[in-house]
Amino acid sequence: xxxxxxxxxxxxxxDSGEVKVHAVRGVTLNLHKGEFxxxxxxxxxxxxxxxxxxxxxxxxxxxxxxxxxxxVAKLGRNELADLRNEKLGFVFQGFNLLARTTALENVELxxxxxxxxxxxxxxxxxxxxxxxxxxxxxxxxxxxxxxxxGQQQRVAIARALVNQPQVLLADEPTGNxxxxxxxxxxxxxxxxxxxGITIVMVTHELDIAHYCKRNLIMRDGxxxxxxxxxNRNMADVEMQKLLTAESNAKLTD
Amino acid sequence: xxxxxxxxxxxxxxxxxxxxxxLTALGIIIGVGAVIAMVSIxxxxxxxxxxxxxxxxxxxxxxxxxxxxxxxxxxxxxSAPTLTVEDAEAIASSVPGAIAVSPEVRDxxxxxxxxxxxxxxVNGESPDYPxxxxxxMASGSMFTEQDVRSVGKVAVIGKTIVDQLFPNEDPIGxxxxxxxxxxxxxGVLAPxxxxxxxxxxxxxxxxxxxxxxxxxxxxxxxxxILVQAATPEVxxxxxxxxxxxLTQRRKGxxxxxxxxxxxxxxQAATATTKTMTLLLGAIAGVxxxxxGIGIMNIMLVSVTERTREIxxxxxxxxHGSDVLLQFLIESIILSSLGGILGILLGVGxxxxxxxxxxxxxxxxxxxVIVAFVFSAAVGMFFGFYPARKAAQLDPIDALRYE
Numbered sequence: 001x002x003x004x005x006x007x008x009x010x011x012x013x014x015d016s017g018e019v020k021v022h023a024v025r026g027v028t029l030n031l032h033k034g035e036f037x038x039x040x041x042x043x044x045x046x047x048x049x050x051x052x053x054x055x056x057x058x059x060x061x062x063x064x065x066x067x068x069x070x071x072v073a074k075l076g077r078n079e080l081a082d083l084r085n086e087k088l089g090f091v092f093q094g095f096n097l098l099a100r101t102t103a104l105e106n107v108e109l110x111x112x113x114x115x116x117x118x119x120x121x122x123x124x125x126x127x128x129x130x131x132x133x134x135x136x137x138x139x140x141x142x143x144x145x146x147x148x149x150g151q152q153q154r155v156a157i158a159r160a161l162v163n164q165p166q167v168l169l170a171d172e173p174t175g176n177x178x179x180x181x182x183x184x185x186x187x188x189x190x191x192x193x194x195x196g197i198t199i200v201m202v203t204h205e206l207d208i209a210h211y212c213k214r215n216l217i218m219r220d221g222x223x224x225x226x227x228x229x230x231n232r233n234m235a236d237v238e239m240q241k242l243l244t245a246e247s248n249a250k251l252t253d
Numbered sequence: 254x255x256x257x258x259x260x261x262x263x264x265x266x267x268x269x270x271x272x273x274x275x276l277t278a279l280g281i282i283i284g285v286g287a288v289i290a291m292v293s294i295x296x297x298x299x300x301x302x303x304x305x306x307x308x309x310x311x312x313x314x315x316x317x318x319x320x321x322x323x324x325x326x327x328x329x330x331x332s333a334p335t336l337t338v339e340d341a342e343a344i345a346s347s348v349p350g351a352i353a354v355s356p357e358v359r360d361x362x363x364x365x366x367x368x369x370x371x372x373x374x375v376n377g378e379s380p381d382y383p384x385x386x387x388x389x390m391a392s393g394s395m396f397t398e399q400d401v402r403s404v405g406k407v408a409v410i411g412k413t414i415v416d417q418l419f420p421n422e423d424p425i426g427x428x429x430x431x432x433x434x435x436x437x438x439x440g441v442l443a444p445x446x447x448x449x450x451x452x453x454x455x456x457x458x459x460x461x462x463x464x465x466x467x468x469x470x471x472x473x474x475x476x477x478i479l480v481q482a483a484t485p486e487v488x489x490x491x492x493x494x495x496x497x498x499l500t501q502r503r504k505g506x507x508x509x510x511x512x513x514x515x516x517x518x519x520q521a522a523t524a525t526t527k528t529m530t531l532l533l534g535a536i537a538g539v540x541x542x543x544x545g546i547g548i549m550n551i552m553l554v555s556v557t558e559r560t561r562e563i564x565x566x567x568x569x570x571x572h573g574s575d576v577l578l579q580f581l582i583e584s585i586i587l588s589s590l591g592g593i594l595g596i597l598l599g600v601g602x603x604x605x606x607x608x609x610x611x612x613x614x615x616x617x618x619x620x621v622i623v624a625f626v627f628s629a630a631v632g633m634f635f636g637f638y639p640a641r642k643a644a645q646l647d648p649i650d651a652l653r654y655e
Binding site for chain 1: 255258259261262265269270561562564565566568569570571572573574575647648649652
């Protein structure tokens with residue numbers, strides 16, 4: 001089976017006046033369906049740029065990117081928008097939910113753009129279903145300001161899922177969350193991955209990367225390590241450990 | 254599908270930020286309302302001032318008979334007996350712009366009443382005279398066309414005559430003797446005071462011109478004819494038509510009359526109108542600019558604030574055109590709602606202010622249309638233009654926008 005994502009010698013140069021910043025210097029990468037990959041690296045290593053390229057939010061300066069067999073370089077602005085709408089789902093570090101908009105309406109948003117997403121009733125039903133997957137169907141009518149960070153991130157994940165994307169892209173999804181909530185979010189990702197969704201996430205936390213199946217480490221715009229994770233963390237086990245530790249702490253108090 | 258969902262998106266965006274929507278609409282409400290109120294009040298004031306100028310007796314054309322020359326002595330205007338009642342009737346019937354005509358015969362007489370006597374101006378006039386001079390009645394009424402035809406012995410007197418001859422009583426119905434002929438007093442003119450040249454305008458007795466000619470002065474000609482033109486604009490035309498008509502009636506003889514109008518008064522009226530129009534234009538212009546800047550500010554601020562929102566929309570698959578259409582629909586809804594409320598506010602507040610001042614309200618439809626179109630255009634432009642810039646950004650730049 002052909003890989004979902006094929007990157008061939010990708011370069012990205014930012015031209016900010018006199019200084020040229022070479023953020024990504026030749027990355028070649030294949031990603032198959034059902035993979036769960038963490039991209040790691042220090043800040044400035046090019047991982048976010050790679051992520052934005054994968055997400056079609058930014059175009060590479062050089063190299064080819066085939067998403068689901070389509071050459072992204074040949075597409076115009078609107079075709080890229082449709083591609084993002086149909087084949088990709090985004091989860092951002094800062095959640096990026098629309099303020100003063102209910103969780104349900106935030107999840108519906110990608111379905112209001114693009115074509116063939118059905119009647120308003122069907123859209124609503126599908127959005128509720130996605131909120132159910134992330135365990136937030138009870139909070140459909142809440143505004144982001146009424147939700148905790150973990151809950152907001154789960155709304156963002158539901159929004160990313162709603163158009164049944166080929167690849168789910170997450171840029172430091174746990175960056176703004178405490179460790180327990182991070183485990184919760186990783187649990188959601190693992191569950192989705194088990195259901196067959198391909199996930200790529202950026203993180204700089206080693207323990208978070210250990211929940212993934214494949215770890216990619218970048219330095220100075222190049223891939224320096226690409227390994228399969230052995231003995232990876234499972235969210236339910238880790239959560240159990242955390243809870244036990246918590247209750248022990250309370251007992252000794 | 255794409256269009257209907259954009260409408261849903263726009264409505265949700267408006268509802269989502271009620272305060273911002275209200276402030277935006279408020280900018281347009283104030284802009285439209287201020288212009289309409291200022292122009293309406295200004296128009297009312299202008300009409301009021303013009304009415305006051307007109308009450309001085311506007312649009313009046315005077316025709317004097319020619320000068321009499323005898324033994325090397327020239328008599329001045331009105332001294333030659335050349336104007337007739339028929340001339341006045343011809344003017345009334347064949348000059349369309351002449352809305353009121355009064356043949357005039359004037360002389361001074363000693364008058365008696367109530368055992369008192371007084372030397373005053375006795376004028377023979379037609380019933381149109383008070384209209385021409387914009388002169389109201391204090392009590393009673395002006396004599397009628399019937400009195401003119403029947404050469405009636407009726408008189409209308411000025412305030413000074415009342416003071417001199419009827420100090421403590423109601424003169425209406427009393428008898429006044431002019432050249433020993435008894436005239437019945439039917440009306441008293443409203444006091445007009447002194448004119449610009451220090452003459453007491455209230456020191457006057459008016460009788461039908463026929464009565465004056467047949468019973469008092471015993472002459473067959475009139476000394477002058479007063480004509481009122483319908484509007485200031487037609488004065489020149491009416492004056493020309495009167496000249497042509499009278500010349501034609503004299504069948505090629507040397508013109509023995511002169512036609513004059515109240516140039517000074519007409520110029521003052523025109524200047525007043527010009528000043529008021531200029532003032533109104535300035536007020537409306539300033540209101541429009543202030544309103545426009547208010548709308549511009551709130552639109553610019555809110556769209557800049559929404560760049561991140563535009564980034565999110567682009568990231569999840571909105572086309573640039575979807576975002577633009579959304580912002581366009583939002584500004585159309587806000588502009589038209591705000592515009593309609595602004596019209597109501599403007600009309601309502603001008604009604605209120607003019608009812609407090611007792612001014613006439615003149616809501617100008619031009620002001621309503623101009624204010625609405627201008628405010629809506631400003632609202633739409635400044636709602637649309639920054640949104641267009643944001644929609645052209647790369648989604649990642651819009652998302653990072655702080």
